[in-house]
Amino acid sequence: MEPQKYIVHDDPAIMSTDQYITMVDLAPFGFAQHMEQIWLGVNEDGTYEVLCIPFRVYGMSLHDVVELDGDDVVARIVRSGRHRTMRGLIAPAVSAEGISEIFASVNQLVETSGFLCEWSGHRHVAIDIPPGSDSQVIQKFFASQREAERVYWEWSDARPFTR
Numbered sequence: 134m135e136p137q138k139y140i141v142h143d144d145p146a147i148m149s150t151d152q153y154i155t156m157v158d159l160a161p162f163g164f165a166q167h168m169e170q171i172w173l174g175v176n177e178d179g180t181y182e183v184l185c186i187p188f189r190v191y192g193m194s195l196h197d198v199v200e201l202d203g204d205d206v207v208a209r210i211v212r213s214g215r216h217r218t219m220r221g222l223i224a225p226a227v228s229a230e231g232i233s234e235i236f237a238s239v240n241q242l243v244e245t246s247g248f249l250c251e252w253s254g255h256r257h258v259a260i261d262i263p264p265g266s267d268s269q270v271i272q273k274f275f276a277s278q279r280e281a282e283r284v285y286w287e288w289s290d291a292r293p294f295t296r
Contacts, residue, residue, distance in 0.1 A: 134166070135165070137166055137167075137168060138166060138168070139156075139169075140159070140167060140168070140169040140188055141170045142171070142251060142253075144251060144252075145251065146185055146186050146249040146261060147172075147174070147185070147195070152172055152175075153174070153175055154171070154172055154173070155170075155205050155206060155207060156169065156171065156206050157169045157190045157193070159190065162189060169188060169190055171185060171187065172184045173199070180198050181199050181200075181201065182198055182214070183195055183197045183198075183199060186250065188220065188257060190289065191294060191295075192210065193289065193294050194214060194289060195214060195216045195218070195261045196214025197210050197212070197213055197216075198210070198213075208296060216264065217261075217268075217288060217290060218262070218288070218289035218290070219271060219289075220257070220259050220288075221260070221278075222256060222284065223235055223257070223283065223284055224283050227283050232255050235284060238274065239271075246266070246268070248260055248262060248263070
């Protein structure tokens with residue numbers, strides 16, 4: 134059996150003094166033996182607010198409200214924060230120079246658009262798209278990079294959260 138692997142958020146989008154770290158089982162999303170660490174804010178009603186931008190969890194985004202099970206694993210999404218998550222993965226064939234170029238371009242587009250993002254290494258980015266925001270410039274960039282077979286991208290809400 135393959136050992137458990139963990140996807141971590143080294144620099145979560147939102148940092149607070151009252152944060153909680155938990156896990157999401159990624160097996161329902163096609164990643165057997167993988168868990169993703171999720172940073173949460175504690176709500177007074179016993180629920181938690183997602184304070185990071187999920188890299189591999191489908192159907193979950195920044196500011197969603199979740200409940201945990203008895204093992205402190207995310208059990209369900211109670212309420213949507215109405216944000217969306219756009220994810221990009223730089224193709225394995227892209228050179229180190231190309232990775233640096235795409236990395237810098239994505240960071241510049243995110244910054245000028247006023248969005249937040251998190252990177253898992255230098256190849257995988259998750260971008261928070263707040264409600265009512267225009268993400269066309271980033272979508273066009275990703276589409277052009279996809280056409281050149283340099284970046285694969287998707288919306289995290291392409292599939293619902295399942296457990």
